[in-house]
Amino acid sequence: MIKKISLFILAGFFVFAGINHFLNPAFYLPLIPPYFPAPELINWVSGVAEIVLGVALLIPKTRGLAVIGLIILMIAFIPAHMHHIQVGGCLDSVCVPVWVTWVRLLIVHPVLLLWIFWHRK
16 A cells, blocks of 8 residues: 555656646756756656656556666766756756755665665566
């Protein structure tokens, strides 16, 4: 029962985050490192991926692929976390103390990866 509730929360988290890429792109665009081309496309693709993979988590036949996709996506987000650390935690409207960016990278991100992996079956 707990695992099922956890699955719905995790899927909802990614679907909501994906939708937010379209509702609030100004939040995500500054996080994309400047050495990546086409930040608007990256924002769009990552938003679509989060929505599709979040929904796919809820379908038993696609759950395994969704887990793999979400793990790859989370790894792909690491440069954004590193970029946020390198600029001291402040990018346009996204300003937090630099220690918060470290906590997000070193604690929240791995916990999220483990949470995703827990739902592989």
